[in-house]
Amino acid sequence: MPFALHLLALAVFAQGTSEFMLSGLGPGIARGLGVSLPVAGSLTSAFAVGMVVGAPLMAILGLRWSRRGALLAFLLVFLGVHVVGALTGSFAVLLGTRVVGALASAGFLAVALVAATDMVAPEAKGRATSVLLGGVTLACVAGVPAGAWLGQLWGWRAAFWAVALLAVPAVVGVLHSVPGGRGPVVKGRPHETVAAGGGVRGELRALRSPRLLLTLLLGALVNGATFCSFTYLASVVTRVTGVDDMWVPAMLALFGLGSFAGVAVGGRIADTRPVPLLAGGGVALLVGWVLFACTAAHPVAAVLLVLVQGALSFAVGSTLISQALYAAVGAPTLGGGFATAAFNVGAAVGPWAGGVALGAGLGFRSPLWVSAGLVALALVSAGVGWRAWPENFRSGSTPVRVR
Template sequence: MPFALYLLGLAVFAQGTSEFMLSGLVPDIARDLDVSIPAAGHLTSAFAVGMVVGAPLMALVSRRFSRRSALLVFLVAFLLVHLVGALTTSFAVLLATRVVGALANAGFLAVALVTATSMVEPNAKGRATSVLLGGVTVACVAGVPAGALLGEVWGWRSAFWAVALLSVPAVLALAWAVPAGAPDAAGPDPAGRGALGELRALRGPRLLLTLLLGALVNGATFCTFTYLAPLVTEVTGLGPGWVPVVLALFGIGSFVGVGVGGRLSDGRPVPLLVCGTLALLAGWVLLAVTAAHPVAALVLVLVQGALSFGVGSTLISQALYAAADAPHLAGGFATAAFNVGGAFGPWAGGLAISAGLGYRSPLWVSALLVALALVIGGTALVPWRGRRAAGSLVSGKLPVR
């Protein structure tokens, strides 16, 4: 893998840390800025909305610039809004920085996905995607707990300063390592199509199916991930000190899952997706049933982290294969679809808890979302039973109509 890919992963690590770190900072922010905890919680929602809206929008805007220019503009903007966020005493300004930061994050990830996959052989998109998404998983393992620790020791502003400082070497490294290229440099434009032509190409049923499945699987992942802390303390019976351990276990599993998925997804994606999703469904059900048993819960959190991100990263790479005729916009729409799942899953899990179904209920919601993905994916594949579906996916032949 090219060295520049790992530099992109460093930037994604900084951005992933920013996206998830608020989970441990909300009470401190609410107290310091004199707002309620639910109001401070809107900072997370604002970031999610910014990611969903920003990914396709920023992908369209970035068509006018070279890859390096677009990546640097997005990353510098991300850095600057974190400086503003660290300095402000206004909650409204902080909320605005989260929206702008999410737009910059979404734009960076959209361009980074097409940049990463263009740096490797056409049949190695899965491995390239796994390197990039490794930054997100490392953020889950190290960045988020570190942000929470900084918040406890030096206050919530220190976490914002840390993200800004971490972005500085990424800016310098990308300016050095990523080729300047030419405007509109996401590769050749098939058939000379412009933005409207790419948007039409994104209506293909194979791509839409992949994005839908990705949203469902990612929704299941973040439905449970968001409520792991109360699950551990209220159902499993472990003390609050175990919460960082459980989050780290999930992050370690996700790191392993992205790595393994990246190595296997380019060759035989359909068997990997079918077997992985079936195992994912079984794992959510088993965790829901055995959540009161500490050893089982800890092991399954690790396993589910690996399966969730292994299947999820494979679906992202397959979306990029499916969007070969929209090289500039593919990353943006893949990012948006997965963030739709990331926003819907926690909402659905919270709805189940609010309905009085208990802290196990997000696990059952996760199982339901994965089961729905299996039904939709299986229904789409039935007419093509007997074909070598893995080969058809990689070659671009549509297994659904």
């Protein structure tokens, strides 16, 4: 994999850390800025909404620039708003920086997904996607706990400074290592580029593909299942499994380690055997959530399933993102934007659905059952789509292949 791809992953790591680290910084922000904890929690919602709305809009904006120019612009804005956030004494300003930072993150990831796949051979999109999304999983393993630790030692502003500093080497790397072309690389001619789908209208027409729309739906459902259980994992392991609070960070890190392993292994299979990976992995994911819900009271089973479900969730989820890019061959930039949006729709809807189940008094296992239901819905949707539009899944310049 090209070195520039790892620099993009570093930027994604910084952005993933920024997105998730507020889960450990909320109390400090509330005290420091004189607001209630629920008001401080709105910073997380603002970032999620910015990611969902910003992905397609920023991808359209990025069509006007070279890939290098778009990545630099988004990354510099992301860096700048974290400096402002670290300095401000106003909650309103901090809220505004979260929205702008989310827009920049969404735009960066949308363009980075396309740039990453352009750096490798046409049949290696899955592996390139897995390297890029490895930054997200590492953020869960290391970035979020480190942000919480910095917040405890030196206050919440220290975490914002750390994220800004992480973005600096990524800026330098993008400037010197990322190719500057606009369009996708032509197979067999790695230094030439082509028009990316005939502009915005051309790319929007390409997004009508049933294969692409179904893949985006599946990505949202699977990611919704992932973040539903991840969001409430602390409650599950303390209230149902009986694990002491001090072990919660270790359980979260274990889920993150599984996620990293799933992305790494899935990326090596996604380009050659995507259908078996998605079908087998999807069924295993469903069975795993059901088993977790049924055996959550047993510590050994809970520990094993936290690791396994993390791996399966991100192996299937990252493969769906790479398949969205394969399906969006006529809309390379907006395809990345809508894949990013679908990923974040799941990240917002899944925890909301789990919260509804908890609020209805269904017990602390209920988020696990919600995750199982979302994966089951994804499997049913995939089966219906495959039978309804078989020609759309067997055609195209970059089809899904099974060996």
